[in-house]
Amino acid sequence: xxxxxxxxxxxxxxxxxxxxxxxxxxxxxxxxxxxxxxxxxxxxxxxxxxxxxxxxxxxxxxxxxxxxxxxxxxxxxxxxxxxxxxxxxxxxxxxxxxxxxxxxxxxxxxxxxxxxxxxxxxxxxxxxxxxxxxxxxxxxxxxxxxxxxxxxxxxxxxxxxxxxxxxxxxxxxxxxxxxxxxxxxxxxxxxxxxxxxxxxxxxxxxxxxxxxxxxxxxxxxxxxxxxxxxxxxxxxxxxxxxxxxxxxxxxxxxxxxxxxxxxxxxxxxxxxxxxxxxxxxxxxxxxxxxxxxxxxxxxxxxxxxxxxxxxxxxxxxxxxxxxxxxxxxxxxxxxxxxxxxxxxxxxxxxxxxxxxxxxxxxxxxxxxxxxxxxxxxxxxxxxxxxxxxxxxxxxxxx
Amino acid sequence: xxxxxxxxxxxxxxxxxxxxxxxxxxxxxxxxxxxxxxxxxxxxxxxxxxxxxxxxxxxxxxxxxxxxxxxxxxxxxxxxxxxxxxxxxxxxxxxxxxxxxxxxxxxxxxxxxxxxxxxxxxxxxxxxxxxxxxxxxxxxxxxxxxxxxxxxxxxxxxxxxxxxxxxxxxxxxxxxxxxxxxxxxxxxxxxxxxxxxxxxxxxxxxxxxxxxxxxxxxxxxxxxxxxxxxxxxxxxxxxxxxxxxxxxxxxxxxxxxxxxxxxxxxxxxxxxxxxxxxxxxxxxxxxxxxxxxxxxxxxxxxxxxxxxxxxxxxxxxxxxxxxxxxxxxxxxxxxxxxxxxxxxxxxxxxxxxxxxxxxxxxxxxxxxxxxxxxxxxxxxxxxxxxxxxxxxxxxxxxxxxxxxxxxxxxxxxxxxxxxxxxxxxxxxxxxxxxxxxxxxxxxxxxxxxxxxxxxxxxx
Numbered sequence: 001x002x003x004x005x006x007x008x009x010x011x012x013x014x015x016x017x018x019x020x021x022x023x024x025x026x027x028x029x030x031x032x033x034x035x036x037x038x039x040x041x042x043x044x045x046x047x048x049x050x051x052x053x054x055x056x057x058x059x060x061x062x063x064x065x066x067x068x069x070x071x072x073x074x075x076x077x078x079x080x081x082x083x084x085x086x087x088x089x090x091x092x093x094x095x096x097x098x099x100x101x102x103x104x105x106x107x108x109x110x111x112x113x114x115x116x117x118x119x120x121x122x123x124x125x126x127x128x129x130x131x132x133x134x135x136x137x138x139x140x141x142x143x144x145x146x147x148x149x150x151x152x153x154x155x156x157x158x159x160x161x162x163x164x165x166x167x168x169x170x171x172x173x174x175x176x177x178x179x180x181x182x183x184x185x186x187x188x189x190x191x192x193x194x195x196x197x198x199x200x201x202x203x204x205x206x207x208x209x210x211x212x213x214x215x216x217x218x219x220x221x222x223x224x225x226x227x228x229x230x231x232x233x234x235x236x237x238x239x240x241x242x243x244x245x246x247x248x249x250x251x252x253x254x255x256x257x258x259x260x261x262x263x264x265x266x267x268x269x270x271x272x273x274x275x276x277x278x279x280x281x282x283x284x285x286x287x288x289x290x291x292x293x294x295x296x297x298x299x300x301x302x303x304x305x306x307x308x309x310x311x312x313x314x315x316x317x318x319x320x321x322x323x324x325x326x327x328x329x330x331x332x333x334x335x336x337x338x339x340x341x342x343x344x345x346x347x348x349x350x351x352x353x354x355x356x357x358x359x360x361x362x363x364x365x366x367x368x369x370x371x372x373x374x375x376x377x378x379x380x381x382x383x384x385x386x387x388x389x390x391x392x393x394x395x396x397x398x
Numbered sequence: 399x400x401x402x403x404x405x406x407x408x409x410x411x412x413x414x415x416x417x418x419x420x421x422x423x424x425x426x427x428x429x430x431x432x433x434x435x436x437x438x439x440x441x442x443x444x445x446x447x448x449x450x451x452x453x454x455x456x457x458x459x460x461x462x463x464x465x466x467x468x469x470x471x472x473x474x475x476x477x478x479x480x481x482x483x484x485x486x487x488x489x490x491x492x493x494x495x496x497x498x499x500x501x502x503x504x505x506x507x508x509x510x511x512x513x514x515x516x517x518x519x520x521x522x523x524x525x526x527x528x529x530x531x532x533x534x535x536x537x538x539x540x541x542x543x544x545x546x547x548x549x550x551x552x553x554x555x556x557x558x559x560x561x562x563x564x565x566x567x568x569x570x571x572x573x574x575x576x577x578x579x580x581x582x583x584x585x586x587x588x589x590x591x592x593x594x595x596x597x598x599x600x601x602x603x604x605x606x607x608x609x610x611x612x613x614x615x616x617x618x619x620x621x622x623x624x625x626x627x628x629x630x631x632x633x634x635x636x637x638x639x640x641x642x643x644x645x646x647x648x649x650x651x652x653x654x655x656x657x658x659x660x661x662x663x664x665x666x667x668x669x670x671x672x673x674x675x676x677x678x679x680x681x682x683x684x685x686x687x688x689x690x691x692x693x694x695x696x697x698x699x700x701x702x703x704x705x706x707x708x709x710x711x712x713x714x715x716x717x718x719x720x721x722x723x724x725x726x727x728x729x730x731x732x733x734x735x736x737x738x739x740x741x742x743x744x745x746x747x748x749x750x751x752x753x754x755x756x757x758x759x760x761x762x763x764x765x766x767x768x769x770x771x772x773x774x775x776x777x778x779x780x781x782x783x784x785x786x787x788x789x790x791x792x793x794x795x796x797x798x799x800x801x802x803x804x805x806x807x808x809x810x811x812x813x814x815x816x817x818x819x820x821x822x823x824x825x826x827x828x829x830x831x832x833x834x835x836x837x838x839x840x841x842x843x844x845x846x847x848x849x850x851x852x853x854x855x856x857x
Contacts, residue, residue, distance in 0.1 A: 135564075136564065136576065141752075176764075185769070189833070205665050205760070206856065215765070216763075219765050220765070
């Protein structure tokens with residue numbers, strides 16, 4: 001049969017393109033989405049990011065005392081103030097910081113830190129400390145249960161190849177997983193036809209189905225055009241990395257009118273027990289580069305005022321490096337919030353490398369204070385309902 | 399088992415179907431019966447039912463004898479299921495169920511099993527035990543048509559559910575309300591029919607329920623045998639007392655009636671009166687699900703014009719229905735791939751999104767899942783559902799049934815087979831482009847386009 005590519009070249013699709021924006025708007029309206037609803041994008045830095053070599057307390061003598069082979073060169077750091085600086089590979093994040101689009105919360109953790117990847121990640125993902133509650137519902141799933149209406153569109157989208165993370169598990173709301181853009185590409189030569197007009201308020205079932213189906217095909221055509229570099233709006237300049245491709249897909253979903261409120265993706269590899277220098281360099285470059293490309297893309301699409309990004313890791317690493325030029329599991333670390341709606345700058349103090357707790361950093365900020373800010377000030381969900389108790393929320397959103 | 403006594407049936411919203419001018423027994427209604435109550439049917443079965451009339455056709459559906467029961471089916475299914483367990487592969491477990499849906503002589507039984515899988519939505523994501531998931535699936539099947547109380551007790555006390563809803567961590571003095579709450583909210587009465595206090599009391603009644611050697615066990619030492627007040631009863635209530643009380647609650651019959659109508663009736667076909675009548679009938683018959691299904695499938699309402707093509711097919715119905723109607727089981731497609739496609743359409747069997755299950759109906763049709771349906775149609779005609787690839791011969795299917803293979807006649811026939819109606823002019827226009835007529839396989843492409851049409855999503 002006719003190949004998809006050939007069809008795109010030969011069909012009458014081009015003549016239909018003026019209709020497409022109309023179809024997309026209709027799709028969104030038909031499903032009852034508020035076009036200006038806010039979205040949260042979560043990047044999970046998986047494995048335990050070495051916060052000390054991410055937001056570096058270069059002015060503290062303790063840094064050089066604890067980090068020998070892993071000490072980053074002072075003149076290559078991106079200084080944020082006279083005490084801390086970003087890792088040399090995070091130039092893109094420094095640009096976001098200077099541009100007022102990056103908030104860094106220092107020393108984020110929780111009481112009685114757990115050094116198991118699995119358990120600590122469950123704690124972050126569920127905001128629960130009772131093991132019995134680690135396999136049931138995630139903090140975002142619970143938040144969506146309290147805010148989202150069940151409908152055709154998933155309330156949350158996980159972009160990645162692994163199983164949908166616990167953070168999105170819920171009692172009622174839905175999360176869907178999307179791994180590759182192919183999931184949105186049509187392999188059939190369907191000539192897009194304008195869907196039948198329908199009563200906006202309550203289309204009958206066959207009208208609804210016709211509109212959903214034909215609008216989906218039109219959206220897929222639009223998506224295919226963006227992918228193939230045919231006429232499309234700015235795609236931003238994404239690096240060729242896995243995280244960047246995931247965030248690019250999130251941006252494409254947002255730009256094509258997706259109604260989900262939460263998007264979640266994972267960057268793996270932060271468990272740097274040995275030969276950390278290069279690995280960590282590459283990971284942070286990937287993270288910062290993808291983050292900036294994503295935010296720039298959203299900005300040029302005029303969507304930056306309705307999207308914020310949260311990046312976190314399950315724990316930081318120990319202050320003192322180990323004998324394998326790596327670091328072992330530690331405690332508190334930095335959390336990033338990014339986007340034009342965050343209160344840019346540094347929150348909290350540089351890590352105190354003197355007053356340690358058995359060789360580990362003491363936490364300054366409970367991660368649930370960050371969640372409380374996102375829930376109350378961004379997703380409009382009462383944080384107490386999700387977290388079970390009230391937390392003093394951080395002023396991280398403008 | 400008769401659905402209703404003759405004297406009741408006069409004023410009943412579920413009066414028995416008699417063919418008439420506005421609802422004749424025609425191909426449209428034969429196809430409707432098979433799509434709505436089963437997974438579509440091949441041309442030979444449609445023609446048989448058309449000439450036999452409604453009663454024998456409905457009888458066959460209810461009794462699970464839609465096709466000649468091949469003695470080998472259950473044995474082969476068991477072999478495939480055992481192999482899936484041995485492999486430890488979730489895909490093979492899903493493929494096992496796909497095999498059952500494809501080849502069963504009792505499609506209604508599989509549809510009911512699917513309905514209960516959604517009603518008692520349990521995910522292997524947390525259970526992490528293929529054997530327990532298969533056992534639960536077999537329980538759903540065994541009790542599918544039976545009294546609801548027996549199904550409820552069997553499923554809730556099975557390890558898969560006990561794991562899924564944290565029964566083991568519900569202990570005297572340390573209650574975990576998960577199982578109690580979902581049993582009340584989702585499995586039986588539905589929200590608004592009990593108090594928060596009753597959820598806590600029910601959780602106390604359920605304390606001590608646990609799993610020993612992969613079987614249900616009551617650990618007496620963890621059970622709270624104190625006084626409880628719950629759903630109109632007081633005393634040292636046990637978990638079994640709670641389940642019985644929940645099943646008996648009038649709201650439960652309403653919820654079961656609602657679930658059955660969601661599965662077998664169109665979106666706006668059943669009004670409150672009809673729903674209540676079904677619920678009341680269930681109450682007087684010990685929540686006999688088989689009675690309710692029979693009442694629905696034999697009713698005038700089921701064959702009324704407003705009930706035709708008025709329900710969105712779920713992904714499993716969509717996938718299995720296409721293969722069955724088009725007789726594509728020789729050679730059989732890869733059931734692993736069929737399960738993967740079903741997942742892509744949003745229905746990952748044994749992995750419902752949460753304890754609330756899948757949102758049925760319009761919710762099946764999001765952009766991404768619609769694209770998956772269309773891509774499945776494309777994969778089907780390109781032979782990509784088979785290992786090794788095997789391109790279905792559409793012309794041969796037509797010839798086998800003495801149908802002309804010329805494009806317009808062929809698409810007319812395919813429409814009758816799939817939808818039971820004549821090809822609507824607008825659809826003919828949409829699938830009949832010059833590019834299509836000039837391509838190598840116009841019939842295959844037309845078939846894929848028909849399967850991707852909005853009309854195919856409604857049954």
